[in-house]
Amino acid sequence: MHTKNLLLNMLGVQLLAGCAFTGITVAQSPYAASAQYADGVFHNQEIFPSPTGAGTWLAGLRALLRAKVDTVPTTPIPVRRLSAQALNELSDNANHLIRLGHSSLLLKLQGRYWLVDPVLSERASPVRFAGPRRYSVPPLQLEQLPAIEGVVISHDHYDHLDARTMAFLATRARRYLVPLGVKPRLVRMGVPSELITELDWWQSTELDGLVITATPAQHFSGRSPWDTNRTLWASWVFESAGQRIFFSGDSGYFGGFRQIGERFGSFDAICVENGAYDAAWPTMHMRPEQSVQAFRDLRGKMLIPIHNSTFDLAFHAWRAPLDAIAQLAQEQGIALATPELGEPVTVGQSRDNVRWWESSK
16 A cells, blocks of 8 residues: 555554444434434444454554555556547447446446446545555546436445546536435535435345346445544445346445345346455455355356456555456456456446456566
């Protein structure tokens, strides 16, 4: 992780490593009816014990002092530049997804564009001069985005909800879908309140035949030590023209994946977290074998690993998540899609998968 300010990076480690701070009880809240809300904060549906010393400022300090090896590539990774022509050539009668980096997706669903957790800034940080810096360039700049139908946010951490990206998008999308409590965040970033819809887990909205549902995740939220879990986190399901796409957001492995798979039956494409894991936060992020198990629980047909290849957020080698999940997929006969950033994947269409990272250093 790039460091220029000790306090900022201690905070960054806490936000990304799964720390917990005690919330302040709110006597009355618009979210009191949510089954996930109690005592002024949101809660996971499962409770897991934390490793000794995890989730403390001391643990954060120890993490800062840990040595890192090969966590950032020494040469640029391949990125396919997106153009308006390339996007226009994608069929309006199909569903496509494109990785923009980390967990950011550009979806083209039956001709309409959606952004999921868009982070196109240089850093996943509250400031421009410090914090995790991207080591892969975005396939396109903000100014090159097509007309956006909607923006979907999984939770409010800096590597998933970027203020500078959202300020640009504030008046450039028709609607915004967020978990409970995230709406005020977007309003402060310039998004008109009337364009924002907050959803609890298992709540859906239908937009011109597209059904989008907020589903459970095992994570946490907050943008400082003082607002932890004041907003909800979620995974998302997109149902478009008879196909289903699952987006995990950030999540540890938990029984909710099986519940989601049972409710929806199966998924044509599953974008699941695979990267930035560590023994210090085992319940908030998944290791590759857990990502594969989540895929199986969800009854997926094609596995697309996300949450990698952009930011240096953990201590494993940058290639390790991709190496591991590719090996697991080969051993278990799983259809794996590891597109280059900017490479379109058409849902339901066969493709020749390439392990592009094996030629990168």
